[in-house]
Amino acid sequence: MPVQCSSCSEKRAVLKRPKTGHSLCKECFFWAFEEEIHQTIVSAKLFKTGESVGIAASGGKDSTVLAHVMKVLNERYSYGLELMLLSVDEGITGYRDDSLETVKRNQQQYELPLKIVSYEELYGWTMDAIVKQVGLKNNCTFCGVFRRQALDRGAIMLKVDKICTGHNADDVAETVLMNVLRGDIARLRRCTTISTDSENEGVVPRCKPLKYAYEKEIVLYAYFKKLDYFSTECIYSPNAYRGYARTYLKDLESVRPSSIMDVIHSGENLSVREGVKMPVQGTCSRCGYISSQKLCKACVLLEGLNRGLPKLGIGKHHRFHDKILSQQPLTEEEERKLKAVDF
Protein backbone atom coordinates (compact mmCIF):
# COMPACT_ATOMS: atom_id res chain seq x y z
CA MET A 1 0.00 0.00 0.00
CA PRO A 2 1.98 3.02 -1.20
CA VAL A 3 2.14 6.07 1.02
CA GLN A 4 1.80 9.55 -0.44
CA CYS A 5 4.41 12.20 0.12
CA SER A 6 3.17 14.39 2.96
CA SER A 7 4.68 17.48 1.38
CA CYS A 8 3.66 17.48 -2.28
CA SER A 9 0.94 14.80 -2.07
CA GLU A 10 1.76 13.97 -5.67
CA LYS A 11 4.50 11.40 -5.62
CA ARG A 12 4.93 8.17 -3.72
CA ALA A 13 6.85 8.60 -0.48
CA VAL A 14 10.21 6.83 -0.44
CA LEU A 15 11.31 7.49 3.10
CA LYS A 16 10.19 8.38 6.56
CA ARG A 17 12.43 11.20 7.81
CA PRO A 18 14.11 10.09 11.01
CA LYS A 19 14.14 13.68 12.24
CA THR A 20 10.48 14.54 11.82
CA GLY A 21 8.67 11.31 11.00
CA HIS A 22 7.28 12.86 7.79
CA SER A 23 6.87 10.60 4.76
CA LEU A 24 8.51 12.25 1.79
CA CYS A 25 9.27 11.59 -1.85
CA LYS A 26 12.86 11.92 -3.09
CA GLU A 27 12.61 15.47 -4.38
CA CYS A 28 10.82 16.79 -1.31
CA PHE A 29 13.38 15.09 0.91
CA PHE A 30 16.29 16.66 -1.02
CA TRP A 31 14.60 20.04 -0.74
CA ALA A 32 13.86 19.68 3.00
CA PHE A 33 17.37 18.45 3.77
CA GLU A 34 19.06 21.23 1.80
CA GLU A 35 16.72 23.92 3.08
CA GLU A 36 17.33 23.04 6.70
CA ILE A 37 21.08 23.36 6.21
CA HIS A 38 20.51 26.69 4.49
CA GLN A 39 18.45 27.84 7.49
CA THR A 40 21.20 26.69 9.86
CA ILE A 41 23.77 28.68 7.88
CA VAL A 42 21.65 31.81 7.66
CA SER A 43 20.33 31.93 11.22
CA ALA A 44 23.73 31.27 12.77
CA LYS A 45 25.38 33.68 10.29
CA LEU A 46 28.09 31.18 9.53
CA PHE A 47 29.53 32.90 6.47
CA LYS A 48 29.99 36.37 4.97
CA THR A 49 29.80 37.15 1.26
CA GLY A 50 33.15 36.98 -0.47
CA GLU A 51 34.77 34.69 2.11
CA SER A 52 36.93 31.78 1.07
CA VAL A 53 35.92 28.58 2.85
CA GLY A 54 37.92 25.40 3.27
CA ILE A 55 35.69 22.32 3.41
CA ALA A 56 37.40 19.69 5.56
CA ALA A 57 37.12 16.60 3.37
CA SER A 58 38.00 13.07 4.34
CA GLY A 59 36.22 11.26 1.53
CA GLY A 60 33.63 9.99 3.98
CA LYS A 61 29.88 10.44 3.76
CA ASP A 62 29.63 13.57 5.92
CA SER A 63 32.27 15.60 4.14
CA THR A 64 31.12 14.44 0.69
CA VAL A 65 27.54 15.51 1.45
CA LEU A 66 28.84 18.73 2.99
CA ALA A 67 30.86 19.58 -0.13
CA HIS A 68 27.90 18.77 -2.36
CA VAL A 69 25.35 20.77 -0.36
CA MET A 70 27.69 23.73 0.12
CA LYS A 71 28.19 23.89 -3.64
CA VAL A 72 24.43 23.62 -4.29
CA LEU A 73 23.49 26.26 -1.71
CA ASN A 74 26.34 28.59 -2.68
CA GLU A 75 24.89 28.66 -6.18
CA ARG A 76 21.20 28.56 -5.30
CA TYR A 77 21.32 31.39 -2.77
CA SER A 78 24.36 33.27 -4.12
CA TYR A 79 26.36 33.08 -0.90
CA GLY A 80 29.29 34.42 -2.94
CA LEU A 81 31.73 32.05 -1.27
CA GLU A 82 34.93 30.68 -2.76
CA LEU A 83 34.93 26.98 -1.84
CA MET A 84 37.97 24.72 -1.49
CA LEU A 85 38.61 21.20 -0.26
CA LEU A 86 41.09 20.57 2.55
CA SER A 87 42.21 17.07 3.43
CA VAL A 88 44.44 15.59 6.11
CA ASP A 89 46.59 12.54 5.48
CA GLU A 90 47.26 10.90 8.84
CA GLY A 91 49.38 8.18 7.29
CA ILE A 92 47.14 5.18 7.92
CA THR A 93 47.95 2.60 5.27
CA GLY A 94 44.98 0.90 3.70
CA TYR A 95 42.48 3.36 5.15
CA ARG A 96 43.47 6.95 4.55
CA ASP A 97 45.14 6.36 1.20
CA ASP A 98 41.89 4.85 -0.06
CA SER A 99 39.69 7.63 1.27
CA LEU A 100 42.04 10.25 -0.18
CA GLU A 101 41.43 8.71 -3.60
CA THR A 102 37.75 9.45 -2.99
CA VAL A 103 38.57 13.09 -2.13
CA LYS A 104 40.55 13.41 -5.35
CA ARG A 105 37.49 12.15 -7.22
CA ASN A 106 35.33 14.64 -5.29
CA GLN A 107 37.71 17.38 -6.38
CA GLN A 108 36.96 16.57 -9.99
CA GLN A 109 33.26 15.93 -9.51
CA TYR A 110 32.68 19.23 -7.68
CA GLU A 111 35.39 21.15 -9.54
CA LEU A 112 36.95 22.56 -6.38
CA PRO A 113 40.63 23.12 -5.60
CA LEU A 114 42.12 20.61 -3.13
CA LYS A 115 44.96 20.79 -0.62
CA ILE A 116 46.22 17.76 1.27
CA VAL A 117 48.39 18.16 4.41
CA SER A 118 50.04 15.18 6.04
CA TYR A 119 51.12 14.33 9.58
CA GLU A 120 54.41 13.21 8.08
CA GLU A 121 55.27 16.67 6.78
CA LEU A 122 53.82 18.55 9.77
CA TYR A 123 55.02 16.42 12.67
CA GLY A 124 57.38 13.84 11.25
CA TRP A 125 55.13 11.01 12.44
CA THR A 126 52.51 8.95 10.58
CA MET A 127 49.67 7.30 12.52
CA ASP A 128 51.13 3.92 11.60
CA ALA A 129 54.36 4.88 13.36
CA ILE A 130 52.48 6.40 16.29
CA VAL A 131 50.38 3.28 16.86
CA LYS A 132 53.56 1.16 16.88
CA GLN A 133 54.79 3.24 19.82
CA VAL A 134 51.55 3.99 21.59
CA GLY A 135 49.42 0.92 21.04
CA LEU A 136 45.72 0.71 20.30
CA LYS A 137 44.26 2.25 23.41
CA ASN A 138 45.05 5.96 23.29
CA ASN A 139 45.98 6.37 19.66
CA CYS A 140 42.77 8.23 18.81
CA THR A 141 43.83 10.99 21.21
CA PHE A 142 46.97 11.58 19.15
CA CYS A 143 45.12 11.50 15.87
CA GLY A 144 42.36 13.88 16.97
CA VAL A 145 44.71 16.43 18.51
CA PHE A 146 47.10 16.39 15.57
CA ARG A 147 44.30 16.57 13.04
CA ARG A 148 42.81 19.68 14.64
CA GLN A 149 46.10 21.49 14.31
CA ALA A 150 46.74 20.02 10.87
CA LEU A 151 43.46 21.47 9.60
CA ASP A 152 44.42 24.90 10.92
CA ARG A 153 47.87 24.70 9.34
CA GLY A 154 46.36 23.58 6.04
CA ALA A 155 43.80 26.37 6.17
CA ILE A 156 46.54 28.93 6.69
CA MET A 157 48.46 27.50 3.73
CA LEU A 158 45.29 27.75 1.64
CA LYS A 159 44.68 31.26 2.97
CA VAL A 160 41.00 30.59 3.66
CA ASP A 161 38.90 32.73 5.97
CA LYS A 162 36.99 29.83 7.48
CA ILE A 163 36.93 26.06 7.74
CA CYS A 164 33.73 24.04 7.75
CA THR A 165 33.59 20.45 8.93
CA GLY A 166 31.04 17.71 8.34
CA HIS A 167 30.16 17.10 11.99
CA ASN A 168 26.54 15.99 12.10
CA ALA A 169 23.86 15.92 14.82
CA ASP A 170 24.82 12.42 15.91
CA ASP A 171 28.48 13.47 16.32
CA VAL A 172 27.57 16.48 18.44
CA ALA A 173 25.17 14.44 20.60
CA GLU A 174 27.82 11.76 21.10
CA THR A 175 30.32 14.43 22.17
CA VAL A 176 27.86 15.84 24.71
CA LEU A 177 27.37 12.35 26.17
CA MET A 178 31.11 11.68 26.20
CA ASN A 179 31.84 14.91 28.05
CA VAL A 180 29.14 14.12 30.62
CA LEU A 181 30.61 10.65 31.11
CA ARG A 182 34.11 12.08 31.51
CA GLY A 183 33.10 15.00 33.70
CA ASP A 184 34.74 17.42 31.29
CA ILE A 185 32.74 20.53 32.14
CA ALA A 186 34.86 22.89 30.07
CA ARG A 187 34.40 20.86 26.90
CA LEU A 188 30.75 20.26 27.70
CA ARG A 189 30.15 23.98 27.53
CA ARG A 190 32.08 24.44 24.29
CA CYS A 191 31.18 21.36 22.31
CA THR A 192 27.73 22.41 21.08
CA THR A 193 28.78 25.77 19.67
CA ILE A 194 28.19 25.78 15.96
CA SER A 195 31.14 27.98 15.15
CA THR A 196 34.33 28.99 16.84
CA ASP A 197 35.50 32.51 16.62
CA SER A 198 39.07 33.37 17.22
CA GLU A 199 41.34 36.31 17.33
CA ASN A 200 44.34 34.00 17.46
CA GLU A 201 46.71 34.04 14.53
CA GLY A 202 47.38 30.35 14.32
CA VAL A 203 43.74 29.30 14.44
CA VAL A 204 41.18 29.64 11.65
CA PRO A 205 37.50 29.97 12.68
CA ARG A 206 35.53 26.86 11.92
CA CYS A 207 31.86 25.92 11.79
CA LYS A 208 29.55 22.94 11.44
CA PRO A 209 26.82 23.53 8.84
CA LEU A 210 25.55 19.96 9.29
CA LYS A 211 25.17 20.33 13.06
CA TYR A 212 21.44 19.60 12.97
CA ALA A 213 21.48 17.02 10.18
CA TYR A 214 20.85 13.46 11.30
CA GLU A 215 23.49 10.96 10.24
CA LYS A 216 20.78 8.67 8.87
CA GLU A 217 19.50 11.46 6.62
CA ILE A 218 23.01 12.20 5.41
CA VAL A 219 23.32 8.56 4.35
CA LEU A 220 19.90 8.62 2.68
CA TYR A 221 20.77 11.84 0.85
CA ALA A 222 24.10 10.42 -0.34
CA TYR A 223 22.41 7.16 -1.38
CA PHE A 224 19.58 8.73 -3.36
CA LYS A 225 21.84 11.33 -4.95
CA LYS A 226 24.33 8.55 -5.72
CA LEU A 227 27.21 10.51 -4.22
CA ASP A 228 30.64 8.92 -4.22
CA TYR A 229 31.96 8.31 -0.68
CA PHE A 230 34.26 6.00 1.21
CA SER A 231 33.02 4.03 4.16
CA THR A 232 35.27 1.81 6.20
CA GLU A 233 36.02 1.74 9.89
CA CYS A 234 39.43 3.22 10.70
CA ILE A 235 41.57 0.20 11.46
CA TYR A 236 42.94 1.79 14.63
CA SER A 237 39.65 2.84 16.17
CA PRO A 238 37.91 -0.28 17.54
CA ASN A 239 38.67 0.65 21.15
CA ALA A 240 37.76 4.31 20.87
CA TYR A 241 35.64 5.48 23.78
CA ARG A 242 33.31 7.28 21.40
CA GLY A 243 32.12 3.88 20.14
CA TYR A 244 30.29 3.27 23.41
CA ALA A 245 28.53 6.63 23.30
CA ARG A 246 27.63 5.96 19.68
CA THR A 247 26.07 2.55 20.37
CA TYR A 248 24.10 3.99 23.27
CA LEU A 249 22.86 6.91 21.20
CA LYS A 250 21.85 4.68 18.29
CA ASP A 251 19.78 2.51 20.67
CA LEU A 252 18.15 5.62 22.13
CA GLU A 253 17.41 6.92 18.65
CA SER A 254 15.61 3.72 17.70
CA VAL A 255 13.24 4.18 20.63
CA ARG A 256 12.76 7.93 20.30
CA PRO A 257 14.24 9.56 17.15
CA SER A 258 14.17 13.04 18.63
CA SER A 259 16.69 11.99 21.31
CA ILE A 260 19.55 13.20 19.17
CA MET A 261 18.21 16.75 18.86
CA ASP A 262 17.19 16.68 22.51
CA VAL A 263 20.68 15.74 23.72
CA ILE A 264 22.11 18.60 21.67
CA HIS A 265 19.48 20.91 23.12
CA SER A 266 20.41 19.82 26.65
CA GLY A 267 24.07 20.46 25.90
CA GLU A 268 23.38 23.90 24.43
CA ASN A 269 21.38 25.04 27.44
CA LEU A 270 23.56 23.81 30.26
CA SER A 271 24.80 26.47 32.59
CA VAL A 272 27.71 25.92 34.89
CA ARG A 273 27.41 26.56 38.61
CA GLU A 274 29.35 29.47 40.05
CA GLY A 275 32.64 28.56 41.54
CA VAL A 276 33.42 25.72 39.14
CA LYS A 277 37.02 26.05 38.03
CA MET A 278 37.26 26.64 34.28
CA PRO A 279 40.41 26.73 32.16
CA VAL A 280 41.58 30.05 30.78
CA GLN A 281 42.58 30.29 27.14
CA GLY A 282 46.15 31.29 26.45
CA THR A 283 48.84 30.30 23.97
CA CYS A 284 51.40 27.52 23.83
CA SER A 285 54.86 28.70 24.86
CA ARG A 286 56.43 26.54 22.21
CA CYS A 287 54.35 26.83 19.05
CA GLY A 288 51.90 29.65 19.76
CA TYR A 289 48.79 27.55 19.17
CA ILE A 290 45.83 28.11 21.50
CA SER A 291 46.19 26.28 24.78
CA SER A 292 44.81 26.44 28.30
CA GLN A 293 48.14 25.25 29.69
CA LYS A 294 51.78 26.25 29.18
CA LEU A 295 52.22 23.74 26.40
CA CYS A 296 49.50 22.79 23.92
CA LYS A 297 48.41 19.17 23.78
CA ALA A 298 50.00 18.59 20.38
CA CYS A 299 53.40 19.74 21.63
CA VAL A 300 53.15 17.53 24.71
CA LEU A 301 52.12 14.49 22.67
CA LEU A 302 54.89 15.13 20.14
CA GLU A 303 57.44 15.50 22.92
CA GLY A 304 56.28 12.17 24.32
CA LEU A 305 56.64 10.47 20.94
CA ASN A 306 60.07 11.91 20.26
CA ARG A 307 61.39 10.93 23.67
CA GLY A 308 59.90 7.44 23.64
CA LEU A 309 57.48 8.31 26.44
CA PRO A 310 54.14 7.42 24.85
CA LYS A 311 52.05 8.17 27.94
CA LEU A 312 53.17 11.79 28.16
CA GLY A 313 50.04 13.71 27.26
CA ILE A 314 47.64 10.96 28.27
CA GLY A 315 46.23 11.74 31.68
CA LYS A 316 47.34 14.68 33.82
CA HIS A 317 50.57 16.10 32.48
CA HIS A 318 50.66 19.81 33.28
CA ARG A 319 53.26 19.35 35.99
CA PHE A 320 55.74 18.20 33.34
CA HIS A 321 55.36 21.31 31.21
CA ASP A 322 57.94 23.39 33.09
CA LYS A 323 60.44 20.55 32.90
CA ILE A 324 59.85 20.10 29.18
CA LEU A 325 60.07 23.80 28.42
CA SER A 326 63.32 24.23 30.33
CA GLN A 327 64.60 20.94 28.86
CA GLN A 328 65.20 19.42 32.27
CA PRO A 329 65.42 15.65 32.38
CA LEU A 330 62.66 13.69 34.10
CA THR A 331 63.32 11.46 37.09
CA GLU A 332 63.65 7.72 36.60
CA GLU A 333 60.34 7.10 38.34
CA GLU A 334 58.57 9.64 36.11
CA GLU A 335 60.06 8.10 32.96
CA ARG A 336 59.07 4.59 34.02
CA LYS A 337 55.42 5.60 34.47
CA LEU A 338 55.30 7.39 31.13
CA LYS A 339 56.78 4.48 29.21
CA ALA A 340 54.29 1.84 30.37
CA VAL A 341 51.94 1.01 27.54
CA ASP A 342 49.08 -1.51 27.44
CA PHE A 343 48.55 -2.76 23.93
Place this chain on the structure above:
Amino acid sequence: MAASIAIHLEFGGGAELLFNGVKKHHVTLPSQSEPWDMKQLLVWIQRNLLKERPELFVQGDSVRPGILVLINDADWELMVSTGKLCLLSECVCVCVCVCV
Protein backbone atom coordinates in the same frame (compact mmCIF):
# COMPACT_ATOMS: atom_id res chain seq x y z
CA MET B 1 2.36 -22.91 -0.83
CA ALA B 2 4.25 -19.81 -1.91
CA ALA B 3 6.76 -20.39 -4.69
CA SER B 4 10.43 -19.70 -4.15
CA ILE B 5 11.32 -16.07 -4.85
CA ALA B 6 14.40 -14.47 -6.33
CA ILE B 7 15.51 -11.18 -4.78
CA HIS B 8 18.36 -8.76 -5.24
CA LEU B 9 20.31 -7.89 -2.12
CA GLU B 10 22.73 -5.02 -1.91
CA PHE B 11 24.96 -4.05 1.00
CA GLY B 12 26.65 -0.67 1.26
CA GLY B 13 28.09 1.99 3.50
CA GLY B 14 30.50 -0.51 4.99
CA ALA B 15 27.92 -3.27 5.59
CA GLU B 16 29.44 -5.21 2.69
CA LEU B 17 32.49 -5.89 4.85
CA LEU B 18 30.40 -8.40 6.79
CA PHE B 19 29.76 -10.25 3.55
CA ASN B 20 33.33 -10.67 2.33
CA GLY B 21 33.19 -7.27 0.66
CA VAL B 22 30.59 -8.47 -1.84
CA LYS B 23 28.04 -5.71 -2.36
CA LYS B 24 25.50 -7.30 -4.70
CA HIS B 25 23.90 -10.69 -4.20
CA HIS B 26 21.19 -12.28 -6.29
CA VAL B 27 19.57 -14.94 -4.15
CA THR B 28 16.68 -17.36 -4.34
CA LEU B 29 14.67 -17.87 -1.19
CA PRO B 30 13.18 -21.37 -0.91
CA SER B 31 9.45 -21.86 -1.15
CA GLN B 32 7.47 -21.99 2.07
CA SER B 33 3.84 -22.04 3.19
CA GLU B 34 3.56 -18.34 4.00
CA PRO B 35 4.92 -15.35 2.07
CA TRP B 36 8.41 -14.31 3.05
CA ASP B 37 8.70 -11.30 5.35
CA MET B 38 11.66 -9.17 6.44
CA LYS B 39 12.16 -10.91 9.76
CA GLN B 40 12.56 -14.25 8.01
CA LEU B 41 14.80 -12.70 5.37
CA LEU B 42 17.13 -11.39 8.05
CA VAL B 43 17.38 -14.81 9.65
CA TRP B 44 18.06 -16.31 6.21
CA ILE B 45 20.77 -13.71 5.50
CA GLN B 46 22.39 -14.37 8.84
CA ARG B 47 22.44 -18.11 8.24
CA ASN B 48 23.46 -18.17 4.59
CA LEU B 49 25.32 -14.99 3.69
CA LEU B 50 26.76 -13.33 6.78
CA LYS B 51 30.46 -14.11 7.10
CA GLU B 52 31.38 -12.48 10.41
CA ARG B 53 30.24 -10.51 13.45
CA PRO B 54 26.47 -11.08 13.31
CA GLU B 55 25.98 -8.59 16.15
CA LEU B 56 26.92 -5.80 13.74
CA PHE B 57 24.06 -6.70 11.42
CA VAL B 58 21.18 -8.05 13.46
CA GLN B 59 19.91 -7.15 16.89
CA GLY B 60 17.03 -9.23 18.18
CA ASP B 61 14.38 -9.52 15.48
CA SER B 62 15.58 -6.65 13.37
CA VAL B 63 18.67 -5.01 11.94
CA ARG B 64 21.07 -3.31 14.31
CA PRO B 65 20.13 0.34 14.84
CA GLY B 66 22.47 2.11 12.50
CA ILE B 67 21.59 0.08 9.43
CA LEU B 68 19.19 1.54 6.91
CA VAL B 69 17.03 -0.81 4.91
CA LEU B 70 15.50 0.18 1.59
CA ILE B 71 13.08 -2.04 -0.35
CA ASN B 72 12.64 -1.12 -4.00
CA ASP B 73 14.24 2.24 -3.30
CA ALA B 74 11.93 3.06 -0.42
CA ASP B 75 12.73 3.23 3.30
CA TRP B 76 11.33 0.16 5.04
CA GLU B 77 10.30 2.31 8.01
CA LEU B 78 7.47 3.52 5.78
CA MET B 79 6.17 0.06 5.10
CA VAL B 80 6.66 -1.24 8.59
CA SER B 81 4.20 1.31 9.86
CA THR B 82 1.58 0.33 7.30
CA GLY B 83 1.48 -3.31 8.28
CA LYS B 84 3.30 -6.56 7.76
CA LEU B 85 5.99 -6.27 5.15
CA CYS B 86 5.85 -9.01 2.52
CA LEU B 87 8.60 -9.63 0.03
CA LEU B 88 7.78 -10.13 -3.61
CA SER B 89 9.77 -11.70 -6.38
CA GLU B 90 12.57 -9.62 -7.92
CA CYS B 91 12.37 -6.96 -5.24
CA VAL B 92 15.55 -5.10 -4.42
CA CYS B 93 16.59 -4.95 -0.79
CA VAL B 94 19.43 -2.60 0.09
CA CYS B 95 21.08 -2.50 3.53
CA VAL B 96 23.30 0.52 4.09
CA CYS B 97 25.37 0.97 7.18
CA VAL B 98 24.93 4.48 8.59
CA CYS B 99 27.94 4.45 10.82
CA VAL B 100 30.77 2.03 10.99
